[in-house]
Amino acid sequence: MNEIYDELNSLFTKIIENKQSLTSFENLNYEELQQICDDSTQMTTIIDFNNYSIKYCNKSAYKFLGVTQDDITKLGFKYILKLVHPENMSIVQTFIKYFNDNSNHDKILSHTFYIKSKNGWEWTYACVKPVAFNENGSVKYLLGVGCSIDDLLKTKSQFKTLKKNLDFYEVNMDKYQQLTLREKEVLRLIAEEHTSKEIGTKLYISPLTVDTYRKNIIDKLDVRSSIGLVKYAMLFNIM
Numbered sequence: 001m002n003e004i005y006d007e008l009n010s011l012f013t014k015i016i017e018n019k020q021s022l023t024s025f026e027n028l029n030y031e032e033l034q035q036i037c038d039d040s041t042q043m044t045t046i047i048d049f050n051n052y053s054i055k056y057c058n059k060s061a062y063k064f065l066g067v068t069q070d071d072i073t074k075l076g077f078k079y080i081l082k083l084v085h086p087e088n089m090s091i092v093q094t095f096i097k098y099f100n101d102n103s104n105h106d107k108i109l110s111h112t113f114y115i116k117s118k119n120g121w122e123w124t125y126a127c128v129k130p131v132a133f134n135e136n137g138s139v140k141y142l143l144g145v146g147c148s149i150d151d152l153l154k155t156k157s158q159f160k161t162l163k164k165n166l167d168f169y170e171v172n173m174d175k176y177q178q179l180t181l182r183e184k185e186v187l188r189l190i191a192e193e194h195t196s197k198e199i200g201t202k203l204y205i206s207p208l209t210v211d212t213y214r215k216n217i218i219d220k221l222d223v224r225s226s227i228g229l230v231k232y233a234m235l236f237n238i239m
Helices: 002-023 030-039 059-065 069-075 077-083 090-099 156-177 181-191 196-203 207-221 226-235
Strands: 043-048 053-057 109-117 120-133 139-148
Touching: 030 043, 030 053, 030 120, 030 139, 043 059, 053 059, 053 069, 053 077, 059 109, 069 077, 077 109, 090 109, 090 120, 090 139, 156 207, 156 226, 181 196, 181 207, 181 226, 196 207, 207 226
Parallel strands: none
Antiparallel strands: 043 053, 043 139, 109 120, 120 139
């Protein structure tokens, strides 16, 4: 299990970077989006939401996919149908429905799916967000940032573990980000099985103060036991 968590840590780092790279973008023009793609070290793509096609990719994405801009432009939406595995095609419908909803225009949608790379079908993880809008307020362009996770999914059991932990990570990231630096420090020590007295000694605070931190952490993370705290500590890489 520890090996799985070690692999997940590297993936989660990429996910955090991908999401952070999308959070500050507002209504950008196409040239600005191209520059963002070219500057990114991750696979980054501009998606034309008006016709549901890929408008532009950076070098990392083209290299992974094994195609050129001309290949993608000629096929248009048909390339999306070729790119996404038939068993995952419902994801395309999910993205379209999600971003046609105005209340989701400032949100990031993430998903794990199977796509066609130059090496064959590979599992990937992508984060997508609207970054440009039409005059009527509908989405014009989406920016997608992704990474391959195929190396982590050698067996069915690994996939189930990864999917379960990714779901936990996605659902609970906002809760974890509410913690202060001191609360994260206390959480780490709790996960390492230190008592309140031992934590107090290490942090130069009273055991009563440690218990107050513990209660605040439990409230913020909405967990019921120390096991829940340990899971947060492991999956958010603070142990």
